[in-house]
Amino acid sequence: MIKIAIVEDDFTYSNQLESYLHKYEIEYGEAFEITIYTDGNAIVQDYHSQFDIILMDIEMRYMDGMSAAEAIRRIDKEVVIIFITYTPQYAIRGYAVEALDYIVKPVSYFAFSQRLARAIIRMKKREQKSVIITVKGGVVRLAANSIYYIESQGHDIIYHTSLGDYVTSGTLRDAEEALKSLHFFRGSKWYLINLSQVAGLEDGSAKLKGGKPVPLSRSRKKEFMEALAQYWDEVMK
Numbered sequence: 419m420i421k422i423a424i425v426e427d428d429f430t431y432s433n434q435l436e437s438y439l440h441k442y443e444i445e446y447g448e449a450f451e452i453t454i455y456t457d458g459n460a461i462v463q464d465y466h467s468q469f470d471i472i473l474m475d476i477e478m479r480y481m482d483g484m485s486a487a488e489a490i491r492r493i494d495k496e497v498v499i500i501f502i503t504y505t506p507q508y509a510i511r512g513y514a515v516e517a518l519d520y521i522v523k524p525v526s527y528f529a530f531s532q533r534l535a536r537a538i539i540r541m542k543k544r545e546q547k548s549v550i551i552t553v554k555g556g557v558v559r560l561a562a563n564s565i566y567y568i569e570s571q572g573h574d575i576i577y578h579t580s581l582g583d584y585v586t587s588g589t590l591r592d593a594e595e596a597l598k599s600l601h602f603f604r605g606s607k608w609y610l611i612n613l614s615q616v617a618g619l620e621d622g623s624a625k626l627k628g629g630k631p632v633p634l635s636r637s638r639k640k641e642f643m644e645a646l647a648q649y650w651d652e653v654m655k
Contacts, residue, residue: 420448420538421468425455425483426475426502431523432456435473435502438530445531448538458486467494467550467559470541471534474517476503487515495581496548496559498537549596551577551586558584562600566626568593568610578630603645606635611642613649 422439426432432454439450453469455461458481461472472490476483487499501520518540519533547562560579569576570590577584577593594602594610601613605624615626622639623631624646634642 419451420541421451421453421470423453423455423461423469423472425458425461425472425478425486427456427478428475429456431475431502431525434525435530438525438527439534441527442531442534446535457481458483462486462489465490465493466556467497469497471498471500471537473500473502476501477505484515487517491515493556494559495561495564498541500533500537547600549593551584553584553586560584562597562602562612563614565602565612566615566630567605567612567624567632568602570608601649603642605632605638605642609633613646616646619643619646 424432424435424439426435436452436454439452442448443450455464458474458478462481472487474483474487478486483501483503487501490497490499495516499515499517501517502523502525503520504523506520506522518537521529521533548559549562549565550557550559560577560581564579564581566578566580568590569578573587575586575588575590575593577586590604590608590610594604597610603611603613605611609632611624611626611632616624617627618625619634620631622636623633624642625631
């Protein structure tokens with residue numbers, strides 16, 4: 419089930435987009451769960467990384483689509499955003515919030531279905547490379563490649579990322595299981611390291627691209643070096 423939000427203050431267009439989604443479901447065998455918001459402020463207040471795709475009108479009365487997208491991106495770097503607009507030059511600003519695409523009103527089904535197909539492909543690719551964690555006040559979806567390393571500290575698990583640190587509960591084993599299909603390595607009892615963020619080794623630690631060295635346990639050092647060499651070999655192919 420693909421979860422899609424329509425954010426549109428014009429009921430004519432929100433109804434049209436919803437009907438297009440149902441038509442797409444029939445034609446391509448997809449299943450959508452659709453939620454409709456009449457303003458950017460409404461989706462921002464309720465947002466907790468619950469959507470895969472957002473169809474966002476740019477020009478709305480209370481909170482415009484660009485401001486809403488900026489607020490959403492602070493929480494969710496992975497959701498696919500498509501802007502709907504009368505004015506294409508507004509949509510160009512969408513690159514600042516990593517919007518996938520834009521559709522110019524009036525919206526034809528052909529143009530809509532093309533953009534939606536592209537969004538679904540992007541969403542499915544990203545879905546395989548992200549993790550959702552529970553934090554104080556809600557949940558956050560993190561791109562795997564944004565994570566430098568994960569640290570176990572008492573009863574807390576800390577995700578150190580390019581966007582900052584996120585604290586959740588659980589065990590490092592839980593995190594390792596969630597990311598097992600990706601390039602993460604257990605460097606010690608306390609650290610799970612993203613091999614894609616490793617710049618090299620220095621004084622018994624993994625030196626990360628973010629600059630911070632992460633200590634390796636002596637018993638795991640050889641295995642870590644082998645895993646890192648294998649990862650680099652895969653990347654170079």
